[in-house]
Amino acid sequence: MAKLIDGKAVSARLRQEMKAEVEALKEKGITPGLAVVLVGEDPASQVYVRNKIRACEELGIRSENHLLPADTTQEALLGLIEELNRREEVSGILVQLPLPRQIREEAVIAAIAPEKDVDAFHAQNVGRIVQGSYRFLPCTPAGVMELIRSTGVAVEGKECVVIGRSNIVGKPMAMLMLHQNATVTICHSRTQSLAETARRADILIVAIGKAKFVTAGMVKEGAVVIDVGMNRDENGKLCGDVDFASVEPKAGYITPVPGGVGPMTITMLMRNTITAAKLAGGLA
Ligand code: NAP
Numbered sequence: 001m002a003k004l005i006d007g008k009a010v011s012a013r014l015r016q017e018m019k020a021e022v023e024a025l026k027e028k029g030i031t032p033g034l035a036v037v038l039v040g041e042d043p044a045s046q047v048y049v050r051n052k053i054r055a056c057e058e059l060g061i062r063s064e065n066h067l068l069p070a071d072t073t074q075e076a077l078l079g080l081i082e083e084l085n086r087r088e089e090v091s092g093i094l095v096q097l098p099l100p101r102q103i104r105e106e107a108v109i110a111a112i113a114p115e116k117d118v119d120a121f122h123a124q125n126v127g128r129i130v131q132g133s134y135r136f137l138p139c140t141p142a143g144v145m146e147l148i149r150s151t152g153v154a155v156e157g158k159e160c161v162v163i164g165r166s167n168i169v170g171k172p173m174a175m176l177m178l179h180q181n182a183t184v185t186i187c188h189s190r191t192q193s194l195a196e197t198a199r200r201a202d203i204l205i206v207a208i209g210k211a212k213f214v215t216a217g218m219v220k221e222g223a224v225v226i227d228v229g230m231n232r233d234e235n236g237k238l239c240g241d242v243d244f245a246s247v248e249p250k251a252g253y254i255t256p257v258p259g260g261v262g263p264m265t266i267t268m269l270m271r272n273t274i275t276a277a278k279l280a281g282g283l284a
Pocket of ligand 1 (some may be wrong): 074140163164165166167168169170187188189190194207208209212228229230257261262265
């Protein structure tokens with residue numbers, strides 16, 4: 001039976017440390033601040049934004065919430081970002097995605113000052129991730145790295161298979177594992193012999209958005225299995241990309257859904273906001 005990787009516990013420990021760090025920064029006259037921008041009324045996005053604001057409050061990070069109507073023009077949004085880029089008390093800027101159709105996401109991401117880009121989506125920060133000279137780590141992959149670290153399993157030299165190649169999760173995830181000296185394979189929807197490839201993995205990271213896709217036959221005995229997926233099953237219950245019931249007896253470590261990767265993402269956003277404040281204050 002696999003050991004459960006408890007994302008809530010890891011996240012709580014990290015938040016405790018960050019809270020102390022924020023207090024220490026405030027004593028030096030630096031208050032980290034996060035500006036969250038939401039365009040429209042997508043219910044899932046509203047929940048994410050609320051959770052981000054709540055996490056800021058918990059850690060003593062100043063937050064401000066910019067709620068814009070769904071018919072906001074790209075020009076108006078870029079105007080707001082320009083203002084947020086200029087304001088010193090705003091250390092980090094997060095524009096909640098997806099955006100309404102009339103706004104080009106790439107234009108918005110490109111407009112955020114790279115040193116305030118706490119999602120690490122700006123091309124400059126993506127380039128830094130590839131080079132290994134990063135200031136910000138993308139939140140979900142960074143959370144996965146913390147979860148793997150919490151197992152005590154060494155990454156160096158291990159076979160790592162990442163299933164999924166999105167810009168937000170799969171690609172940066174593979175880069176972070178590569179920087180930790182894993183031998184990394186990336187699989188996607190066109191991969192042939194996916195099951196065979198996945199079975200090679202000492203560390204299997206799944207981010208595809210397909211409920212219970214990975215079954216026991218795709219997993220090596222004793223593997224570390226990280227499930228990034230967030231889906232609804234046939235009964236409307238939250239579930240991951242991994243068929244937990246079949247994989248858990250075979251894996252060495254496994255993340256549950258919910259309670260695995262999910263709680264880590266916002267915690268890593270908080271870390272990036274603190275880093276951004278330190279950068280602006282000349283401390284990083
Ligand atoms: P995405 O942009 O839709 O990308 C999905 C990736 O999975 C694509 O690269 C796609 O391949 C690949 N894929 C889809 N079906 C596949 C299949 N049958 N076999 C192999 N590969 C397949 O998704 P994402 O943004 O990376 O998110 C992935 C999942 O993680 C979603 O469930 C999402 O909700 C979840 N997520 C969770 C968190 C969190 O905080 N816990 C954060 C972000 C995302 P192609 O490129 O070939 O199309």
